[in-house]
Amino acid sequence: MSSNQSGIIQTFVKKILAHLDDADPQRLNSFLSLFNQTGNCKIILNGNPIAQPTEFLTAWQQQVVQSQHNLTSLDYHIIPGSGTLICDVGCKIRFDESGRNKLDQDAVVNPTNTGTTSNAGGIKGRPFWGPFHGVSIQLIMDDRIFKNDQNGVITAINYNIIYKPDDSLINLE
Amino acid sequence: MNGFHNVNNLGSLATQQMMTNRVEVVITNWENGSINDLTSFLSRQSRIAVRDVRVEGNAAIGYVANKKEAEALNKFNGIRFAGKSLKIQVTGGVDNSSPTVKLLKAFLFRRYDPQTKMLNLGSIHTDAELVQKGLFTTISTQSKMFAAMMKLASSESNLVVESVNLSDNNLKDINGITTLAQTFPNLKNLCLANNQIARYKSMEPWKNKFKKLRELLMTNNPIVNERAYKNEMLKIFPKLVMLDNIVVRDAQKLDAIYNFPFKSKPFFFENNELGSSSTEFVTNFLNLWDSDRSQLLQLYTPQSQFSMCSDASVPPSSVKDADQNPSFGFYLSSSRNITKISTDTSIQQKLATGPEGIAEIFNSLPMTKHYLLEKAESYSMQTISYGQVNGFMIILHGFFEETTKPMNVNNKGRPRRFNHGSNASSDKRLSKKSFDRVWVLVPTNYGVIVASDMLTVRPYVSAAWIKVPDTPATINNTAVPMQQMNQPNFVPNTTMNQQMSPPILAPTLQLPPEIQARLSPIQLELLNKLHVDTKLNSEYTYMLAEQSGWNYDVAFKGFQSSMGQIPREAYIQ
Numbered sequence: 001m002s003s004n005q006s007g008i009i010q011t012f013v014k015k016i017l018a019h020l021d022d023a024d025p026q027r028l029n030s031f032l033s034l035f036n037q038t039g040n041c042k043i044i045l046n047g048n049p050i051a052q053p054t055e056f057l058t059a060w061q062q063q064v065v066q067s068q069h070n071l072t073s074l075d076y077h078i079i080p081g082s083g084t085l086i087c088d089v090g091c092k093i094r095f096d097e098s099g100r101n102k103l104d105q106d107a108v109v110n111p112t113n114t115g116t117t118s119n120a121g122g123i124k125g126r127p128f129w130g131p132f133h134g135v136s137i138q139l140i141m142d143d144r145i146f147k148n149d150q151n152g153v154i155t156a157i158n159y160n161i162i163y164k165p166d167d168s169l170i171n172l173e
Numbered sequence: 174m175n176g177f178h179n180v181n182n183l184g185s186l187a188t189q190q191m192m193t194n195r196v197e198v199v200i201t202n203w204e205n206g207s208i209n210d211l212t213s214f215l216s217r218q219s220r221i222a223v224r225d226v227r228v229e230g231n232a233a234i235g236y237v238a239n240k241k242e243a244e245a246l247n248k249f250n251g252i253r254f255a256g257k258s259l260k261i262q263v264t265g266g267v268d269n270s271s272p273t274v275k276l277l278k279a280f281l282f283r284r285y286d287p288q289t290k291m292l293n294l295g296s297i298h299t300d301a302e303l304v305q306k307g308l309f310t311t312i313s314t315q316s317k318m319f320a321a322m323m324k325l326a327s328s329e330s331n332l333v334v335e336s337v338n339l340s341d342n343n344l345k346d347i348n349g350i351t352t353l354a355q356t357f358p359n360l361k362n363l364c365l366a367n368n369q370i371a372r373y374k375s376m377e378p379w380k381n382k383f384k385k386l387r388e389l390l391m392t393n394n395p396i397v398n399e400r401a402y403k404n405e406m407l408k409i410f411p412k413l414v415m416l417d418n419i420v421v422r423d424a425q426k427l428d429a430i431y432n433f434p435f436k437s438k439p440f441f442f443e444n445n446e447l448g449s450s451s452t453e454f455v456t457n458f459l460n461l462w463d464s465d466r467s468q469l470l471q472l473y474t475p476q477s478q479f480s481m482c483s484d485a486s487v488p489p490s491s492v493k494d495a496d497q498n499p500s501f502g503f504y505l506s507s508s509r510n511i512t513k514i515s516t517d518t519s520i521q522q523k524l525a526t527g528p529e530g531i532a533e534i535f536n537s538l539p540m541t542k543h544y545l546l547e548k549a550e551s552y553s554m555q556t557i558s559y560g561q562v563n564g565f566m567i568i569l570h571g572f573f574e575e576t577t578k579p580m581n582v583n584n585k586g587r588p589r590r591f592n593h594g595s596n597a598s599s600d601k602r603l604s605k606k607s608f609d610r611v612w613v614l615v616p617t618n619y620g621v622i623v624a625s626d627m628l629t630v631r632p633y634v635s636a637a638w639i640k641v642p643d644t645p646a647t648i649n650n651t652a653v654p655m656q657q658m659n660q661p662n663f664v665p666n667t668t669m670n671q672q673m674s675p676p677i678l679a680p681t682l683q684l685p686p687e688i689q690a691r692l693s694p695i696q697l698e699l700l701n702k703l704h705v706d707t708k709l710n711s712e713y714t715y716m717l718a719e720q721s722g723w724n725y726d727v728a729f730k731g732f733q734s735s736m737g738q739i740p741r742e743a744y745i746q
Contacts, residue, residue: 047438073484
């Protein structure tokens, strides 16, 4: 067996987090390709089951503001004979609390031209990062990942926000 | 003016004076005597009279004449009465019942409408009663009184306020009323109309304070003529929808931006059976984990893996109850947090395979107490079937308390240089910790084995899924009894494969429904196999399984050895 399994896993987990933080809808397809596409991929987010990876990624892209994940802990077990491994990931997440969604649109009605909220130049506004939330993620994936094959390797993902700061504007309830 | 010139008033004034000076005391732990015995005992011992005593629950609540008497009585705290030591607490300070406080309290309640949850503090200076008492006449007393009033309001749990009206108060800025943000952080509507607020700079103390403010009324203030007025207000109040009766933000879009689409639900079970069997597993497992870890080792095979990972990253201080100074002294040496370890050798070393290695790490972790039953609301669980191992995965998030130091401290893989400067007393302090634990379980004929077990230990926090009640009145219903955990709020998703759905029983195996309901899928499967293999009827199969302690091999051997004595009617007819 390759001696750099942990390196591969760490890179892969960071890649997933980077995909979650990516505001560019163009790159959704390459994120989608990491999930098992046979209709048997299990996705649970804060206790809510989501039937399809596409459904999950579309909701994340359209309904969640821009985010930033920081990996804080990672452990994994390769389950012998199953062709799979499980990962236990701890990270922090903060959200863009500027009031703009991933497409840089805000909720202001008729913004005046003196406003800072307008998007005249087409340059995306700088995110206004809120305080950190805690996240715990469990992943089941195929061990093909060690052979540099990432296609459809994720067969289950369980994503839970485990703590929330009181001073965040994001509502989880 | 104050009534002292009127001789006829003296009597009532004296009573009033007495009433306003008196101090409330609460006495507990007097159960073995009567209330009269208690008061006469106290007056004998302390020479202080406790008056107007009433009983509330196990406490006797009464009054002493003044603060001095209260202090004197306090010295008798712990005195023996009827075989128990009395607990005497002075609860009401003199200030608490001062005439001004009473006056302000009365004013607050007069101006509060519970129906609309509105506190109307409009034109305070014209309030007849307050003016008569000489309050709110000058700007300086007004701002002092306002701060006092806010303090009173925040201690009154009966005041549930969503809207505040502060119009017509001659306010030049908000300096006198900034405390409003601490008292009512969840305010939805605020009216400041008809004041003299001129500069938006003066509103800045409220920046990001009213996170739920939907409507603001500032009409008839010079500030509304400022050029950047609207934008500044939008910046100060991030969720403002209506400003001076004009829609400034699209409420729907605003909700979409700030509402996380996946609401926190503490429990997810792929199906009902998985829910009840995993709840049972976790409860039993943690009981043994807290009391006798060695008993758990029979669940682990030589191929089973366990590792522990500490995530010492400190949560922000604005997280409720977050431990800002956690100690991880007992965990660091076994921690397999691969973001912190650089060499593959030590990553390999910190993975325990087989019961022996696992026992070693188990014993190196502090002894704990979990509160799964007592504080069920602090735990969150997900279960997912795991087709590739014909089993399932249970994930539990929650907290535990460290009760005693570990049986033996693991120093393996910890270079000596770490010994330098380590401070045992602060690094190895016992405290509460939050954790995430992942078990991969594989059902077998004998029960269940743990294929993989991963534990992440992190600083204690109050969990994100715990609902904070809006009003203090609902505090009592927050606890979710454990029974409810068995009733998952989830309808099985048809696209998910159902590894752990109840096994299909042979048509000849008929169990009374109440018995079938009590059995776990694992037990049902064992029954079914036994039934098919022995050709015994349902009743005898069940007896055999029960007698053998739900162990298939024992049951089958028992069947084989006593085959001669089994009556004919015991078999499927």
